[in-house]
Structure formats: C-alpha cells, structure tokens
Amino acid sequence: MVALCQAGTKHKHQVARQQKFCGEHMVKIWDAIVRRFTRLLIRYWAAKEPAVIPPRRYSQALGDNVQQTMNLIMPLAHPGPETTAKLLELLQFRVDDLFGGLDVVGTVHFARFDVIGSNLSMISVYDGDFETYIRDFIAAFGDIFDDIMAFVKNPPPLPVGDNPSAFVDWVNARDLLQLPQDSTELTDDLSLLSRRLLLLFDAKPEVQLGVYRSYPGFSVAQIRQALGLEWEQKS
Amino acid sequence: MTQTNAQRPVPSPTPADVQGWVVRGYNLGHVRQVICTIHNPEPLRTFLGRATNGDPSTQQIQSGEHWGDVKPPSALNVAFTYTGLAALGVPARTLAGFPTDFSHGAPARAIKIGDVGDSAPDRWDAGTDDIDKVHVVWTIHGQQSDDIDAAWNKLAAATGSSMSVVASYDGSALADNKVHFGYVDSISQPHIESFERDNPAPDKQPVAPLGSFFLGHDSQFEDVKFDLPTPTEFVGNGTYNAFRVLEQDVFGFEAFLRRAAEETGRDPEWIAAKICGRWRNGNSLEQYPDHQGEPADPATRNDYGYPDADGSICPIGSHMRRANPRDAAIVQRAANHTRRITRRGMPYGPLIAPDQEPDDTPRGLLGNFLCGSLTAQFEGVQYDWINLGLQHPSITGTNDVLLGANEELTSRFTIPMPDGPDLVLSGFPRFVRTRASTYTFLPSIPGLRWLANAAM
Ligand code: HEM
Numbered sequence: 001m002v003a004l005c006q007a008g009t010k011h012k013h014q015v016a017r018q019q020k021f022c023g024e025h026m027v028k029i030w031d032a033i034v035r036r037f038t039r040l041l042i043r044y045w046a047a048k049e050p051a052v053i054p055p056r057r058y059s060q061a062l063g064d065n066v067q068q069t070m071n072l073i074m075p076l077a078h079p080g081p082e083t084t085a086k087l088l089e090l091l092q093f094r095v096d097d098l099f100g101g102l103d104v105v106g107t108v109h110f111a112r113f114d115v116i117g118s119n120l121s122m123i124s125v126y127d128g129d130f131e132t133y134i135r136d137f138i139a140a141f142g143d144i145f146d147d148i149m150a151f152v153k154n155p156p157p158l159p160v161g162d163n164p165s166a167f168v169d170w171v172n173a174r175d176l177l178q179l180p181q182d183s184t185e186l187t188d189d190l191s192l193l194s195r196r197l198l199l200l201f202d203a204k205p206e207v208q209l210g211v212y213r214s215y216p217g218f219s220v221a222q223i224r225q226a227l228g229l230e231w232e233q234k235s
Numbered sequence: 236m237t238q239t240n241a242q243r244p245v246p247s248p249t250p251a252d253v254q255g256w257v258v259r260g261y262n263l264g265h266v267r268q269v270i271c272t273i274h275n276p277e278p279l280r281t282f283l284g285r286a287t288n289g290d291p292s293t294q295q296i297q298s299g300e301h302w303g304d305v306k307p308p309s310a311l312n313v314a315f316t317y318t319g320l321a322a323l324g325v326p327a328r329t330l331a332g333f334p335t336d337f338s339h340g341a342p343a344r345a346i347k348i349g350d351v352g353d354s355a356p357d358r359w360d361a362g363t364d365d366i367d368k369v370h371v372v373w374t375i376h377g378q379q380s381d382d383i384d385a386a387w388n389k390l391a392a393a394t395g396s397s398m399s400v401v402a403s404y405d406g407s408a409l410a411d412n413k414v415h416f417g418y419v420d421s422i423s424q425p426h427i428e429s430f431e432r433d434n435p436a437p438d439k440q441p442v443a444p445l446g447s448f449f450l451g452h453d454s455q456f457e458d459v460k461f462d463l464p465t466p467t468e469f470v471g472n473g474t475y476n477a478f479r480v481l482e483q484d485v486f487g488f489e490a491f492l493r494r495a496a497e498e499t500g501r502d503p504e505w506i507a508a509k510i511c512g513r514w515r516n517g518n519s520l521e522q523y524p525d526h527q528g529e530p531a532d533p534a535t536r537n538d539y540g541y542p543d544a545d546g547s548i549c550p551i552g553s554h555m556r557r558a559n560p561r562d563a564a565i566v567q568r569a570a571n572h573t574r575r576i577t578r579r580g581m582p583y584g585p586l587i588a589p590d591q592e593p594d595d596t597p598r599g600l601l602g603n604f605l606c607g608s609l610t611a612q613f614e615g616v617q618y619d620w621i622n623l624g625l626q627h628p629s630i631t632g633t634n635d636v637l638l639g640a641n642e643e644l645t646s647r648f649t650i651p652m653p654d655g656p657d658l659v660l661s662g663f664p665r666f667v668r669t670r671a672s673t674y675t676f677l678p679s680i681p682g683l684r685w686l687a688n689a690a691m
Pocket of ligand 1: 414415416418419420421422423424481483511513554555556558559576578599600602604613616617621637638667
C-alpha cells in the first residue's frame with residue numbers, strides 16, 4: 001500500500017513533471033509560431049505600406065537642441081583583428097589632429113570610436129544641428145575620414161571634402177534611428193502606433209532607445225565657461 | 236544629352252558668366268518676384284535660349300557685366316527649385332547630385348529654421364508650400380513699376396501658357412535704403428573673390444572665396460568644395476538662394492521699443508541700436524557706441540570688428556553680431572567668416588508715419604539670401620546663430636529680438652553694460668513672420684544656355 005502509494009505518488013509526480021515539460025514545450029512552440037506569424041505579418045504590412053522613417057528632430061526648446069547624440073555605425077569591409085589593429089594605428093597616429101579638430105568644431109561634448117561586432121562606430125554628443133556638426137568635422141578632419149573609409153563597407157563618394165552633402169546623407173543613413181521623445185508623434189492614429197513602430201524597426205533595426213542627461217540644456221561652451229575653462233581657445 | 240566628365244574643372248566665372256544679382260545690387264528702386272509652376276518646358280527653354288543669346292534687342296537675363304552709366308529700365312533674373320529643374324526635364328542623374336537641403340526644398344526645412352507656428356508652411360501664402368507647384372522664381376528689378384510691368388508682360392507673352400503664377404510679390408525701396416522697423420539696410424555684404432566689391436562699404440573681413448558663392452570652386456572651408464552635380468557646364472558657377480517673404484509687425488516692434496525704453500529708462504533709439512548692432516541711421520555701434528551721430532560716410536561705416544569681448548558696446552546677441560560675428564571669438568572656432576551670405580532685400584508695403592495708428596496693411600521684406608551652400612551658410616546663420624545662439628555661451632538660448640522665432644513667455648535679450656549689471660529685455664513676441672519661402676538654384680549664364688539647348 002505504502003509502496004503503491006509511493007509508486008502512485010511518484011507516478012503522479014512524473015506526470016506533473018511531464019505535463020509541465022510538455023506545457024513549457026508547448027508554450028515555446030506556440031511562442032515560436034506567434035513570432036513567425038508576427039514576422040510574416042510585418043513583412044506583409046511592410047510590402048503594403050513602406051515604413052515612414054521620421055526626419056531628424058528639431059525643436060524650439062533649447063534643451064532639445066543641445067547635447068544631441070550621434071551613433072554612427074559603419075560596417076567594416078573586412079572585420080577582424082588585422083582591421084582593428086590598423087584602425088587603432090591610424091587613430092593613434094592622427095590623435096592630435098583628431099582631438100585638435102574636435103576642439104575646433106567647438107560643439108562636441110564627447111566623441112569616441114569603438115569596434116563593436118563587425119562595425120566601426122563613432123559615438124558622440126554634440127550641440128546644435130546634425131548637418132552643421134558633420135560639415136564642421138569634414139572641415140576640421142575630413143582627411144582622417146577619407147583614411148578611415150578605406151576600411152568601411154560601401155564608403156561614400158571620396159574625398160568627403162568634395163562631397164560634403166553626400167557625406168552628411170551617408171552618415172545620416174548609418175546613424176542609429178532616433179525616435180521622437182513622445183512616440184505618439186509618429187502617427188495621428190494612435191491605434192496604428194504599434195504597427196507603425198514595428199514597421200519602423202523592421203526597416204531600421206538599429207535604434208537608440210533612450211538617453212539620460214544629467215545636466216540637460218547646457219552647451220559645451222556653457223559648461224566650460226561655468227567651470228572657468230576657456231571655451232573659445234581650448235588648446 | 237552628352238554626359239560630361241565629373242572632374243571637368245569649372246572655369247573661374249567672369250561677370251558675364253553669372254547672374255548679375257549674385258555679384259551686385261542693382262540699385263533699381265522696384266522689384267517683382269514671381270513664383271510660377273511650369274506646365275510645358277519647351278517654350279520656357281526656348282525663352283531661356285533667346286534670353287541668353289547676348290542680343291540686346293531681345294529680353295535678356297541680366298548678367299554681372301556692368302551696364303555702364305545708363306541704367307536699363309529693368310533687369311531680369313531667374314532661379315529654379317529642385318522640382319522646377321525636374322519639370323524642365325533635367326535628367327535624374329543630374330538631379331541626384333544636388334544637395335539634400337535643395338532637393339528637399341524649403342517647406343521640409345521649416346522646423347529646423349524656425350518656420351513654425353504662424354510661420355509654418357501650412358500658414359504660408361496659398362500654394363507657396365506646395366513643392367509640386369513652386370518651380371521657378373522670376374526676379375525683375377525695375378526703375379519704375381511700369382518698367383517691371385513691361386518686362387513681365389514680355390516674359391509672359393513669350394512663355395504663354397507654359398507657366399502659371401502661384402504667387403507674385405512687389406517691393407519698392409524706401410527712402411534712404413531703409414527697411415521696415417526703420418533701419419538703413421544693405422550695408423554689409425561679402426566681397427567675392429575676383430569680383431568687384433559690391434558696395435561702397437569696405438571692411439577688413441576676408442574676401443569670400445569663389446566657391447562660397449559659385450559651385451565648382453574652393454569653398455570657405457579648408458579642403459572643402461560643395462557638392463557639384465554633373466554636367467559641370469550646367470551646374471558650375473551656379474548659386475543657391477533662399478527667397479523668403481518676411482512679414483514684419485512694425486507696430487508691434489515700435490511698441491516694444493517704447494516699452495523697453497520705459498522699463499530701462501533709456502532712449503528708444505538706443506534700444507533699437509542695441510537690438511540690431513547699428514543705429515537706425517546706419518551707423519554701427521562699434522563706431523558710435525554712445526550716440527547715433529550724423530549718418531557716417533558710406534565708405535567707412537562698415538569698417539569695424541568686435542573688440543568688446545563682453546558685448547558691452549555691441550551686444551553679442553544683437554541681430555548683426557549673431558548673423559556675422561566677424562572677428563569675435565566664437566564657439567565654432569573655425570566658423571568665423573564661413574557663413575556669409577549676400578543679402579538682396581526689398582521692402583514691401585508702405586512706410587509708417589511717426590505716431591500712425593496701427594493698421595492691417597501687410598509690410599515686410601522680400602528677402603533673398605544667396606550662397607554656395609544653403610545648409611552651411613543660410614541655415615547655419617538662421618538656425619545655429621540666430622535662433623539657437625550657439626556661438627557664444629552667454630547668448631545660447633536667448634533671442635534675436637529683430638528676427639528670432641521668439642515666444643513671449645520665454646524670450647530674453649541681454650544688453651551687457653560696461654559698468655554695472657546687464658540689462659535684460661524679456662517678454663517680446665516674434666516680430667517677423669514667414670509668409671513664403673523657397674530654396675532655389677540660379678544657374679550661371681552658360682548654365683541657362685545648357686538648360687535651353689541640352690538634349691534632355
Ligand atoms: C525682416 C527681416 C530682417 C530685417 C528687418 C533685417 C535687418 C537688418 C539690418 C537693419 C541690418 C544692418 C544693415 C547692414 O549692415 O547691412 C542687417 C544685417 C544683417 N542681416 Fe538682417 N534682417 C532681416 C532678416 C535677416 C535674415 C533672414 C538673415 C539671415 C538668415 C539676416 C542676416 C543678416 C546679415 C548676415 C547681416 C550683416 C551682418 C554683418 O555683416 O555684419 N537678416 N539686417
């Protein structure tokens with residue numbers, strides 16, 4: 001009886017485990033089906049109405065126009081340790097020109113180059129207009145960009161100094177998607193929002209999801225001035 | 236059409252090669268600017284061919300060659316939007332080489348440059364925000380308005396139903412070259428390399444490199460040339476123009492001057508000078524720091540810089556010092572002298588009399604801002620310097636009283652004083668409202684011939 005009972009208990013336990021296992025399995029399978037279906041649905045929607053990529057944001061509010069972010073992701077032509085080593089050598093060799101150039105641009109809070117996966121990225125925080133920023137850095141160190149482009153897949157027309165507008169467009173296309181603060185701005189019809197977002201992320205999968213600013217609304221020069229650092233002659 | 240080599244160099248332009256308006260003000264007292272839609276390119280191309288054939292007995296596009304002592308009754312110039320070039324049949328591969336600012340067109344750039352609220356494209360004059368209609372802008376200067384009528388009638392007869400008018404604007408010079416708000420204007424202009432100085436007001440600012448006004452040459456930025464679509468014989472030596480119809484709230488501006496004068500215990504003329512950078516009689520604050528004096532000799536009144544780093548003579552946030560900081564230290568360290576624009580403006584609407592009761596008559600400026608790059612020059616000034624004040628930490632976030640996209644709740648303008656605390660003016664609205672805006676391309680004279688003759 002006891003044994004039976006135990007056996008019975010064991011049996012029940014096993015059944016429960018098996019059921020749980022089956023249940024989890026089913027859920028996973030079900031999730032996969034839903035994911036598959038959603039992708040198909042997105043494909044279908046995308047074919048019917050191509051995504052509208054929102055234009056770069058400008059705002060009357062000062063705080064929205066300083067401390068802008070750029071996340072430029074440039075797929076490398078031949079990613080791998082040799083390319084990374086060569087890029088390191090190039091950037092270290094030209095570091096004075098690069099930093100001097102960024103000083104001259106004058107509106108840059110931070111800028112850094114990273115290799116992430118098979119991409120070279122330039123990530124920066126700057127004040128004002130994106131196009132002016134890119135054009136100013138072409139003027140300040142466009143030749144370094146010409147050298148960097150040797151490592152990048154599908155480079156823009158070179159030299160960048162002869163094709164500044166084309167270079168701005170090229171950078172814009174490789175900058176992570178930036179969303180409006182309020183994503184409801186993406187559509188007039190709120191019931192369409194999630195569809196719009198899905199289509200958008202389908203068309204432009206690399207996205208900046210959000211940014212925190214500890215001292216919003218201040219330009220580089222205002223911060224430097226407040227700290228007693230020179231802002232006009234920073235060398 | 237023959238596709239030419241992208242590398243084919245663009246020859247340095249002679250005055251005869253460029254539209255005259257870019258290199259000199261005509262000093263003809265009246266202007267008409269007409270925005271048209273192109274319905275049929277052929278008659279228009281035929282007209283352009285005739286108007287650039289050098290035969291003085293037919294109506295010609297005015298080049299930069301000087302007319303000598305005898306002024307013509309009128310002078311005709313022409314500019315096209317991106318959609319206008321497409322309507323003329325310019326091939327897609329040429330169009331694809333134009334920069335994005337121009338190809339997207341003025342309405343798409345509205346939010347960036349502060350054309351919002353009352354100045355937003357959907358509030359512009361009917362049709363002017365529709366890039367599918369805004370194709371060509373004709374500009375006719377004339378000695379008398381009759382001369383303009385005559386020139387326009389000739390043009391209209393020659394082009395017939397191939398075009399229709401979207402909007403037409405007439406402007407006339409006011410006495411002493413003044414603009415509404417009462418200031419003498421059109422004093423400071425860049426001097427373009429290899430061209431005669433455009434006005435009798437020399438200064439010590441560097442000469443503007445050819446490429447900052449004509450495509451195909453070295454620009455004002457080291458090692459930068461602005462994008463040059465092909466073929467170069469069409470696009471080379473062309474210039475961009477932001478043509479803006481800017482309505483001015485003259486009564487509101489005068490009322491603000493009086494209020495600010497009362498609040499600060501100063502003279503309204505002093506407030507007007509601090510807001511602009513010049514006294515209303517045209518004298519600069521740098522040369523006349525305390526009183527306006529008699530109107531200075533035109534040959535000397537532009538020859539100044541900004542030695543007052545704190546803006547205690549000419550406020551850093553004044554209209555002129557924002558629009559061109561000249562030799563003053565700025566945040567964008569290499570940007571001094573790089574955003575220069577040639578301004579061709581003519582007021583519209585009648586002058587107001589002193590103490591006149593407010594009326595509803597529209598008054599403003601037909602403003603044309605010519606440059607080699609709309610983003611680098613016109614928008615760089617309008618967005619970065621006028622509206623954002625990014626060039627100096629003490630004005631970032633404050634307003635250009637005269638031109639800014641000001642909001643009453645937040646607007647602020649600081650007058651630094653040599654001895655004592657700053658004076659701060661606040662609570663002023665926007666005094667200049669955009670009623671129309673177009674981004675156009677003025678081809679060179681050979682460029683217009685190409686438009687007429689190329690097999691497209
Ligand atoms: C209704 C609108 C405007 C009015 C009433 C106005 C008025 C004036 C006046 C009175 C001057 C001084 C005269 C001179 O030195 O030539 C001036 C200079 C200037 N303005 Fe404006 N302006 C207007 C719009 C604009 C716009 C839209 C821009 C460009 C975005 C602009 C850019 C400039 C520049 C670059 C100067 C010369 C500064 C220098 O070289 O020192 N203005 N304006």
